[in-house]
Amino acid sequence: MSILQIGAGGVGWVVAHKAAQNNDVLGDITIASRHLGKCEKIIESIRSKNNLKDSTKKLEAKVIDADNVEALVALINDIKPDLVINAGPPWVNVTIMEACYQAKVSYLDTSVAVDLCSEGQQVPEAYDPQWAFREKYEAAGITGILGAGFDPGVVSVFAAYAAKHLFDEIESIDVMDINAGDHGKKFATNFDPETNLLEIQGDSFYWEDDKWQQVPCHTRMMEFDFPRCGNFKVYSMAHDEVRSLKEFIPAKRIEFWMGFGERYLNYFNCMRDIGLLSPEPVTLQDGTEVHPLQVLKALLPEPTSLAPGYKGLTCIGTWVQGKKNGEDRSVFIYNNADHQEAYRDVEHQAIAYTTGVPAITAALQYFRGEWANKGVFNMEQLNPEPFLDTMPSLGLNWEVLELAPCKPQIHILEK
């Protein structure tokens, strides 16, 4: 058995550690990225933490340009993995899926590109390029598992679990995501600043009354009491799982909400106002053309550098409201992840941890034959039990909290 992991950023870091801790099932591990040094640093961390469960299995680094299908096919044919995991950014999903198709190897990723910069990648069309592989994968006898992070990913499994066991009829699905941790820096982003700061500027898309609703960012807000974290303001945002949940779990309204602290929003608004978050390049006095976001990226702390000092909890979950046995029901299915515990386990923070752990939890289902049907699948299409049974043993618990049914108090704010 063996896997090929592509990507050696924050998520790749955790995916590799978790794969190593489960290499009795997953077998040999190859980590490939544009920068060999980044792969080697991860391998060094895995070895220093003694996270390679079966030390007779291989753990090695390779260089790959994930934009290049031919190079990907050659690498896959060289390694002959049982599963290719894209632990890197979503804009290489399609090239890697194509390479897997050509090499006849199964595929797994953790997110889809939903942002301002990718044309045709707004929420309603987000999965189209990947769903186009459904028949091809089925015919080739391989499996594609899409969006196997936490959100998207686990939150969709929570929704599938709720639909299967807790509800007869679903009114609303609200995916809720806050980070109540503190990295001790004045301002920093938890993953690539370019991705992060573009993502939160985009219009929000949500599904309501049988159609897509599009509103400017930060104009729909509600407050929610997060277990162990307290009350937070959360804002409606475009996010991957809204698209796939709409496809597979019928509900009147499906929406994603993210919490931002006052301080974060102040920095964000200030940077936006001065034009620093624009995807358009500017020309300096000496004629050099630069992208403001790339300058910001160079100025801000490297996200992976935040991990050692990160403290506190995240809370991500799926708030489902509807009816069971004729009665109103409201349930919040969630996880709390602890930044310091994540660091002790894999030398990284909880944001990357909550994305990387589910990817390997899903990979284990594939290897065990639980999630190995032929074709392309989003997480909510697959049987939730084996996944939810496995996840705690990899480091992420989950809880079901019964709430008083209510009409969510959504505040409409001015842009």
Next chain:
Amino acid sequence: MSILQIGAGGVGWVVAHKAAQNNDVLGDITIASRHLGKCEKIIESIRSKNNLKDSTKKLEAKVIDADNVEALVALINDIKPDLVINAGPPWVNVTIMEACYQAKVSYLDTSVAVDLCSEGQQVPEAYDPQWAFREKYEAAGITGILGAGFDPGVVSVFAAYAAKHLFDEIESIDVMDINAGDHGKKFATNFDPETNLLEIQGDSFYWEDDKWQQVPCHTRMMEFDFPRCGNFKVYSMAHDEVRSLKEFIPAKRIEFWMGFGERYLNYFNCMRDIGLLSPEPVTLQDGTEVHPLQVLKALLPEPTSLAPGYKGLTCIGTWVQGKKNGEDRSVFIYNNADHQEAYRDVEHQAIAYTTGVPAITAALQYFRGEWANKGVFNMEQLNPEPFLDTMPSLGLNWEVLELAPCKPQIHILEK
């Protein structure tokens, strides 16, 4: 008669308009800068506003690199002006002074470099490179007038006037500067963002108890009621005139204060926190090295573009406290400038207007023989009356306000 003006930014714009309005005295005008187009745009504005008083006199544009003494001497020898005015940035003061010395032509400027980036240019040493020309200028039979803007400049003349007529003994001189105007932009600087944003990050220097006191920026604050503008918080800052006033007007404490709105300070703190105000270059992912402040400069509105929509007043003045005839006295000598009136007069805003008008008011004193002694002089060394008599006719009034003598309530803030 003729003048050579170097610099075609905001201050240069106003200086050229005011020179044109007074070309019956000043004669032919040459505007020289690194960019011919900027000079030509000013000339176009002067002609469209009919601001050339004597249309038989020449008004022309030249290209010059003001860092190059040889090129400057050649230009001066070509034009043979009676006075060279540096209306550009202060970091070319010394090369232009040297060129004037070699060509034996009088010199005038509007400020001295006091910032974090110019080594040996902190307040105590600010004028040393220019004061080094005193004997040379005297021997050459030429005049050098330093810091002939509003602050430095008019505020120093106010102090000289106070010392001559209003006080027997001076306790404190506080130069107070606020802009209560609104440019309608979320964030913008009134002059070159690089200069502006470096200046306000530097330590403050003030003179007290016979020695220089140095404190971090924004750590000394007081409130002051500005005529026609109301109560403002002002912060102690390093500024040119503190150095020269200390030399020529004895007082126990001499300090400069600038007002910043809450909104401005929020943007400023945010930009500083993310590293955007650092003078150090950063390396982008593609290897390009850029200076964050130059990126910011490219993003922010061009300061000259703010003028048409600018509304409201500035208030700059000199608050002097001390004794007259054995009694405590407190006097605020000040000007209110109106952004819209400035625009109607010269198509620019009041910040540039208050710097450019005094430069030409001083130039007129030189041409009239009132301020034409041989050597190098700061404004407070020269006879205040003819200057103060002329200034209102060029567009800037001044008032003397008697206040109740008090001990200034200076708040010490944490960095």
